[in-house]
Amino acid sequence: MDIGKTIKVRRNDPCPCGSGLKYKRCCLTSKHGLDLKTLYFERFRIRLKEPGAIEGIRKTARLVLETLDLVETRIRAGMAAEEINSLVHEFTLRNGAIPAPLHYHGFPKSVCVSVNEVVCHGIPGNRVLEEGDIVNVDVTTILNGYYADAGKTFLVGSVGAEGQKIVRVARESLRIGLATVRPGNTIGDIGAAIQGYAEREGCSVVREFTGHGVGFAFHEAPQIPHFGKKGEGIVLVPGMVFTVEPMINLGKKEIVILDDEWTVVTKDGSLSAQFEQTVLVTETGYESLTPFDL
Ligand code: MF3
Ligand code: CO
Ligand code: CO
Numbered sequence: 666m667d668i669g670k671t672i673k674v675r676r677n678d679p680c681p682c683g684s685g686l687k688y689k690r691c692c693l694t695s696k697h698g699l700d701l702k703t704l705y706f707e708r709f710r711i712r713l714k715e716p717g718a719i720e721g722i723r724k725t726a727r728l729v730l731e732t733l734d735l736v737e738t739r740i741r742a743g744m745a746a747e748e749i750n751s752l753v754h755e756f757t758l759r760n761g762a763i764p765a766p767l768h769y770h771g772f773p774k775s776v777c778v779s780v781n782e783v784v785c786h787g788i789p790g791n792r793v794l795e796e797g798d799i800v801n802v803d804v805t806t807i808l809n810g811y812y813a814d815a816g817k818t819f820l821v822g823s824v825g826a827e828g829q830k831i832v833r834v835a836r837e838s839l840r841i842g843l844a845t846v847r848p849g850n851t852i853g854d855i856g857a858a859i860q861g862y863a864e865r866e867g868c869s870v871v872r873e874f875t876g877h878g879v880g881f882a883f884h885e886a887p888q889i890p891h892f893g894k895k896g897e898g899i900v901l902v903p904g905m906v907f908t909v910e911p912m913i914n915l916g917k918k919e920i921v922i923l924d925d926e927w928t929v930v931t932k933d934g935s936l937s938a939q940f941e942q943t944v945l946v947t948e949t950g951y952e953s954l955t956p957f958d959l
Contacts, residue, residue, distance in 0.1 A: 674900040676849050693849055693902065701902055710886040711878060713904035718811070719945060722880045722906060725806050726813035726943055726954035728760055732804045733817055733957070740819050742796040746778040746789035749802060757806055765805035765812060765883050772927060777803040777816070781828075784871055784912050784920055784929040784937040796822035799832055801939050803910075805883060814879050814908050815955035816941040827936055831915045834866045835938035838911040840959035842891065846909075846944060846951035850901050856893030859911050869918035871937070874929070876908040879943055901946050906954070910941030 676689040705711040714722065735756055736749055754775040757764045764775030772788070779787035779801040780794065787801070794800060803816030818832050842859040860870050876889030887899055891911040916935030923930060931937050942955045 675851075675896065676900070688900065689849060693900065702904070705902065705905075709899055711899070711905065712881055712885060713902065714880055714906050714945070715904065718880060719904075719906070721809055721811035722813055722943070722945075723954050725762070725808040725811045726815070728757070728762055728808055729804050729806050729813045729815045729943075730955050730957065731760075732756055732806065733802065733815060736802050736804075737817070737819060740794070740800065740802075740821065742794055742798075742822050744794050746780065746787070746792045746794065746800075749778050749800075750774045750776055750789035753802075753804060760808070762806045762808040765807050765814075769883060777801070779803070779929075779937075779939070781936055782931050782934050784914070784931060785874060785939060786927045786929050788925060788927055794821050797824050797828065799824060799828045799936060799938055803939070803941060810881075812879050812881070812883055813943045813954060814883070814910075814941060815943055815957075816910065816939060817957065818938040818940060827915055830866075831868065831913060831936045831938045834863055834868050835911060835913040836940050836959055838863050838870075838891070838913050839909055839940040839942065842909045842911060843942065843944060843951065843953070843959075846901060846946060848900075848902055848946060848948065851896055851898045852887060852889055852901070853893040853897030854895050855909060856890045856898075857895040859909075860892040863911070863913050869914045869916065871912035871914060871918055871920055871929075873920055874910075874912060876910045876941075878905070878907045880906045903946050903948050905946040906943065908941055908943050910939060912937055912939045 767775045778789040798821040801818040805814040845854045878885030914937045916933040919932035944951045
């Protein structure tokens with residue numbers, strides 16, 4: 666997805682609802698919750714989620730986590746990526762849900778499996794996983810119409826120092842990005858924290874793909890870039906549900922899309938890793954709907 670323009674609202678700016686109060690004294694602290702809902706939709710196309718919807722997304726999110734747990738118990742050297750697809754596909758259907766990737770803009774499989782230099786959107790096929798591979802599995806599920814999206818990068822057997830480093834930095838990038846999620850902070854704060862950390866570690870942040878609103882659809886507004894400047898971008902408010910999913914490369918940030926029109930690889934062939942969770946902005950911070958240890 667391309668990075669769209671965003672409108673800036675800072676804590677001390679006049680409230681966008683037009684009350685004349687500072688934003689932090691007005692819609693940010695709710696009371697005008699409904700106004701904020703209309704405002705965020707009209708200005709940013711962001712659909713804030715109310716408790717009923719949150720419950721629905723939470724149920725889907727639980728299933729996504731269970732799916733990742735299942736993959737974690739089964740993944741091993743000698744297995745074809747296609748077998749991870751079957752596992753995810755069948756487990757999802759057995760639980761009354763739909764794998765969101767299947768036929769999404771023509772994607773041919775039910776899960777993304779991205780090995781080593783594959784950044785994201787890997788199509789699980791006959792590639793056999795080998796000892797020492799790092800394998801991202803990205804699961805998105807639809808249950809009762811509600812979407813949730815999460816992923817992890819798994820280590821296959823014993824992994825070399827480079828693989829261990831990029832997986833550690835990618836995991837930590839998500840942890841550090843999520844730590845900035847609270848009402849009054851901005852989308853730019855998330856990206857700035859991730860970029861600052863990852864680049865200090867000598868790694869790079871992929872620019873072309875971002876986190877995204879999720880819940881009523883696979884990819885909703887807003888985009889959540891994993892790079893940026895502190896204080897820039899849309900102000901976070903309670904009821905926002907989005908993913909954070911930094912793709913971190915061991916080498917340079919540039920990517921290439923293969924002829925299959927999906928598989929994204931690092932241009933320099935270096936390793937890439939990614940962790941993703943779906944989170945809800947609460948009154949005081951955030952709640953991960955797909956919590957796993959980071
Ligand atoms: N799950 C990916 C994301 O985190 C999107 C995959 S799109 C697909 O946004 F079509 F490749 F499945
Ligand atoms: Co995903
Ligand atoms: Co996502």
